[in-house]
Amino acid sequence: xxxxxxxxxxxxxxxxxxxxxxxxxxxxxxxxxxxxxxxxxxxxxxxxxxxxxxxxxxxxxxxxxxxxxxxxxxxxxxxxxxxxxxxxxxxxxxxxxxxxxxxxxxxxxxxxxxxxxxxxxxxxxxxxxxxxxxxxxxxxxxxxxxxxxxxxxxxxxxxxxxxxxxxxxxxxxxx
Numbered sequence: 487x488x489x490x491x492x493x494x495x496x497x498x499x500x501x502x503x504x505x506x507x508x509x510x511x512x513x514x515x516x517x518x519x520x521x522x523x524x525x526x527x528x529x530x531x532x533x534x535x536x537x538x539x540x541x542x543x544x545x546x547x548x549x550x551x552x553x554x555x556x557x558x559x560x561x562x563x564x565x566x567x568x569x570x571x572x573x574x575x576x577x578x579x580x581x582x583x584x585x586x587x588x589x590x591x592x593x594x595x596x597x598x599x600x601x602x603x604x605x606x607x608x609x610x611x612x613x614x615x616x617x618x619x620x621x622x623x624x625x626x627x628x629x630x631x632x633x634x635x636x637x638x639x640x641x642x643x644x645x646x647x648x649x650x651x652x653x654x655x656x657x658x659x660x661x
Contacts, residue, residue, distance in 0.1 A: 619651050626650035 630646055
């Protein structure tokens, strides 16, 4: 330190007018930078920081919206599955009901056909009995005419036929 005071130099650096001008220039440059450049740089940095913060906020909002849409889509998918299952169940139930209705209708048709066949059989039997009675009546009339030897008039004829039919019916017994 003693060397500096006596010689006015500080080792490698000499303090002369150039150093003072450089220091003054440096200070002026600092003032100019602080006054004009740094505020602009700070504003640009703050704007960039705000833009990044806004992008982060937007990204977070977009992620939250995407999650909400995903949950909504999952809910809609679940509702669609439930609806599809209800449709399937309804179709199965309708099919079972249709099968039962068809079975009932088939049974009703079979019963009706059986009843109709029974009525037809009874009608045919009655026609056969009536035909047999008519033939028996004709045979009785013929036999009576041969036995009596004369032709019967209409009232006698009717009376004999009715009596013969009664005899045949009572001899039949079960019918």
